[in-house]
Amino acid sequence: MTRWMHWAILPLLTQALAASPEQSAPESKQLNARAADGYASPPFYPTPHGGWASEWAEAYEKAYQVVSNMTLAEKVNLTTGTGFFMGPCVGQTGSAPRFGIPNLCLQDSPLGIRNSDHNTAFPPGISTGATFNKELMYARGVAIGQEARGKGVNVQLGPSVGPLGRKPRGGRNWEGFGADPTLQAIGGAQTIKGMQSTGVIATLKHLIGYEQEMYRMSSVITQGYSSNIDDRTLHELYLWPFAEGVRAGVGSIMTAYNSVNSSACSQNSKLLNDILKNELGFQGFVMTDWLGHYGGVSSALAGLDMAMPGDGAVPLFGDSYWASELSTSILNGSVPVNRLNDMVSRIVATWYKLGQNKDYPLPNFSTNTQSAEGEIYPGALLSPIGVVNQFVNVQGDHNITARAVAREAITLLKNDGHVLPLHPSDSLKVFGTDAGANSGGLNSCTDQGCDNGVLAMGWGSGTARFPYLITPQEAIANITENVKFYITDSFPSDVAANASDIAVVFINADSGENYITVENNPGDRTAAGLYAWHKGDDLVKAAAEKFSTVVVVVHTVGPILMENWIELDSVKAVLVAHLPGQEAGDSLTDVLFGDYSPSGHMPYTIPRNESDYPASVGIIDNHPFGQIQDTFTEGLYVDYRHFLNANITPRYPFGHGLSYTTFNLSKPSLSIVTPLDSAYPPAASPVGSTPKYNDSIPNPSEVAWSSTTFTRIWRYLYPYLDNPQSITASDKYPYPDGYSTTPLPQARAGGGPGGNPALFATAFSLQVQVTNTGKRPGKAVAQLYVELPSSLGLDTPSLQLRQFDKTKELAPGQSQTLTLEVTRKDVSVWDVVLQDWKAPLNGDGIKFWVGQSVADLPVECTLDDGCSIS
Known part of the structure; x- marks a missing residue:
């Protein structure tokens, strides 16, 4: 997800299915006609209603008492974001103040509170997965939830279990827990349970097949790629962690930008209505990713419940596929009232289930500015000014958890001659900018969009600002004075090496989200490939020529190739510290100097050559005319499954990790x-009953501007209409092929x-x-x-x-x-x-x-x- 307005990635206008019949075309005719051979997304209508699961019954009963008394405007308000930069959070819904329901605040990220202050920058998912420690996964989730609640965030946008890591160069793999569905499932479920124990609504994302950054979104001239996945592969790999997240009680799920089998995820009825809400029995609400809303009626009928940030094809134009258009769709009968009632029930029930009706704080920060005062609605042409940041410190003692996760993630790949752990009396020479600080200053790169200094997280919306960042240089210097630092990626020609000296070389590999390009890498590692950045291989080789003992420390978003140096006689030890967050230095020295034995294990395979992967998992970096068809021809054989099947011995296998002791x-x-x-x-037993509402089309006056008494904010998205009485029900809407209002049977599974x-x-x-x-x-x-x-x-x-x-x-x-x-x-x-x-x-x-x-x-x-x- 991104809060940045990029004209190059705006949703395709002709793809949109708006509320009015004459503006629309059926989804199946638009999208399925472009499906790759053998891949299509069959229709599944109508949307199964929520509220039948026993563990959600009380929340749905409370929701019923509210929703059955809501006006049309109040219902539409809760389903639609108020627009880009139209509030303190990265996204917020409208409100229903008569019932005590405020604008719901939605905020990134999976590793902490993005664009905030006095927060913890936790290690991301890939590091958490490398711990293989369920208790730490849960504890990290609790801490993130506590900080989100403390900032007044209703819906925290994490954890991420999609991408799965199918493509080793994929830009956002590091936000998830590893390249295995079980590791992702357990990491995601433990995080959800921890976060939601604090009353915060967790968001499991991104559903589904979102495996590369390039060409992920639709624009005015092209479409985002289609991930073409066969049914068995979908269930056994990519859906697996989502099923466990639903089982863990997750409150919300975010759809991916891309299509699956040529139907956009945010309006894919097979994916949302059948698989998620029927087969998996999801009781919470489904939201779009930011600007991943491509149609109005189509998405509502297909099972979408919340549009974020609410804008239509072009943000900040003050229009939406929903908002007033959804009001129109209800009044003209193109969206059934019972679909809207279910959408709102899912949102309100989740709010009740997490206890947010009881003393839940309002947002006390602004994602838009770091100043105490500022525009309340920065996206408006003219906005009122007020206090937007209260600088509430939510860190508590979460640095302890952050350090523990970073420490237990550290994975020892090689330790010839038991070189590690080091001793404070050892003579050390430390090389690499990855050991030091960002030369531009802490948080000088927006959303960490650079590779400068120690790499503690990737870049993009899955980040958080550092309250501080303990570098390896700082931490090592706190332990020993017998060290000299060369914070450079070019090996100095004047370095003297004694036989007793140990060279510690820091290298890294970065990636992130597509709206930022770093060193010619547009999210995915297209330019860097799987090699270390900043000529890290050359730095290791130069140190190995000079020193008889070299220890390599790697901070990386995913697999890197080590063949240029891994077997050199001088390279005695290799530590992969993954992405450690704010406690980068101290967590490393905890292990490097032996206060703790390393206990991390690889959450993905490290190959010998990139050609060892199946060709189908490469990044698609050229855009042909029409929609890219990214067909998952490798099927179930991703990461270690592929290496075993192809009888290829990797450099380091999935799950590998050494210790200073033996077991x-x-x-x-x-x-x-x-x-x-x-x-x-x-x-299974037949599912229980669901709330029964009055499904009659409401009085148009419920969304009339004349009934309102507040000052309008330009570009703010409202549910109101100028002349709703003129709207009449129509039977001419071109519904998607296969559309029906007759409920289909409960899924066998x-x-x-x-x-x-x-x-x-x-x-x-x-x-x-x-x-x-x-x-x-x-x-x-x-x-x-x-x-x-x-x-x-x-x-x-x-x-x-x-x-x-x-x-x-x-x-x-x-x-x-x-x-x-x-x-x-x-x-x-x-x-x-x-x-x-x-x-x-x-x-x-x-x-x-x-x-x-x-x-x-x-x-x-x-x-x-x-x-x-x-």
Whole structure:
């Protein structure tokens, strides 16, 4: 999402389906005609209503009491943003003050409060995923939620589980938790639970197939790309973390900019109505990404509930696909009143479910300025002036959590001769600008849109301002005086190297969102490729020629190629510190000098060559005429699944991570918890009833300007109309092919939030004892992979991560038993014919593997032969 107005990425005007019949064309005729061969998005109408899930019943009952008494204007107000720069937050809805519902504040980002002050800049998702620590994932979510609440943010726009990381050069991969659906699912669910425990509404994003930055959006001359995904791949990879997020109770979901199977995500009825709201049973509300709203009636019918920031094809023109146009659509009958009632019910019910009706603060900051006073509506030609920033400090002790996440993310890839940990008495020479501060000053680059100094996060809307940033240079200098710093990316010619000297070389690789181009990289790493930035390879090689011992520290958004230096005799150790946030320096020295053993594990694979990836996962960097068709021909074989299938040995496998100590896995045991006595789960109970409203077209006077008593703000988006009495119901609206108002049956795989509740019953429980067999304290991660039998009759990846857990810090000789639970869904494949999850009957032929990476799995368990250790 971006708050920047870019004329080059404005939604395609001809794509829009406005409220008036004569301005519109059916979505299916517009978009599906351009579908790639074999890929299409079939229609699914009408939108299933929310309110049937038992855990949401109380919230929906409260919502019913309010919504049933709302005017049309109040309903439309809550579904539509007030416009670009039309309030303190990156987006805000209209309000319903008669019922105590304020303008709802929506604010980035997945790692903290963007464009604010006195906030924490947490490590992003990729670092959090690298911890493989569920408790830290949750704690970070709690801290982000506390800060959002403290700033008066109703809806915090995170976590991100899409992109999945299919494309290693993808610009926003670092916002998610890693290139595996289970790692993304657990990271996302733990974050949601933590955030929402504070009363903040979390937003899971971006649904779906949003795997590159270039050509993501529609404009006046072109369309954003279409991610063409087959049904099985969609369910088993890209939808998997969204299902777990819905199961965790997430309040809102954001659609992606792109299309899926040539239907724009924000008006894709198959995606929103069928998969999300029918099959996954989502009870919250669906919003667009910013300026990702491409149609009026079409998006409402397809299941969209909230338009952000509210503007139409061109922001700051004061028009919208919804707002007054949605009022028109209700009055002329082109959008059924029951669809609007469901949209508003979902929003209000979520507000109640998170307890925001009780002493929830109003926004006390401005995303638009850092001054105490400023324009209240900066997007208006003339705006009232007032206090916009109260500089409320919400940091608390969250630096402790931020440092813990950054520290446990640090992944030791190589440590020849036990060079690490370092000792304060070691003679150190430190190289690289990545060890130092931004030469332009802290937060000198808008949305971190530069690669200057230590790389603590990527760039774009997924960022936050640093309250401070502890650099590696500062942290190392606090520990030892026996160090000399060369904060340069060009190796100095006059450096003297003694035999006892250790060179510590810092390199990085950056990426971000497409509205900022950094060093010719338009979000995706197009210019840099998978190499280190600023000639980092040359810096390492130069140090390796001069010094007999070199330690390389890497800050990176994703995979980088290390082949130019990884096997040099002098390169003894490599630490990947990922993106550490504000505690970059201290978290690193915690590990570098041995106060803690490294316990991070790689959340993606590091290849030897970029050509080791399937060609289909490359960035599409040229735009042909018409819509780009990005077809996911690799199917299920993404990241380590591909490397295993292609029999390619990577440089470092998914899940790899060394320690300063050693661990032994022993005493494995496997037990059946819920027998798989049928290949398919038992059918779920029929869903319950949903609120029943008066669905009659309301009195036009409810949206008449004459009934209002406030001063209009130019460009602010209102629900009101000048002459609503002149609008009459019409039967000429060209509805999309397949449109119907007759409810369709409950999805076979549905029946509860996340899907059929039987899918999430624990099928197997595997226990393993982890013992610290070394001489230092440390934490270990046990990763459980499933190998499904060929009897399922489908081509399936040989190994798939399905569970993990991390020990507490174990002293030398200390043991801990970890329990790894596997659900029915974890051992199932998606049956595209029956539209259900199929598991091996009685679990026959399933193998369970446990170890410390996908390439290090000493524990093997089957139902027939029990468990063994190799």
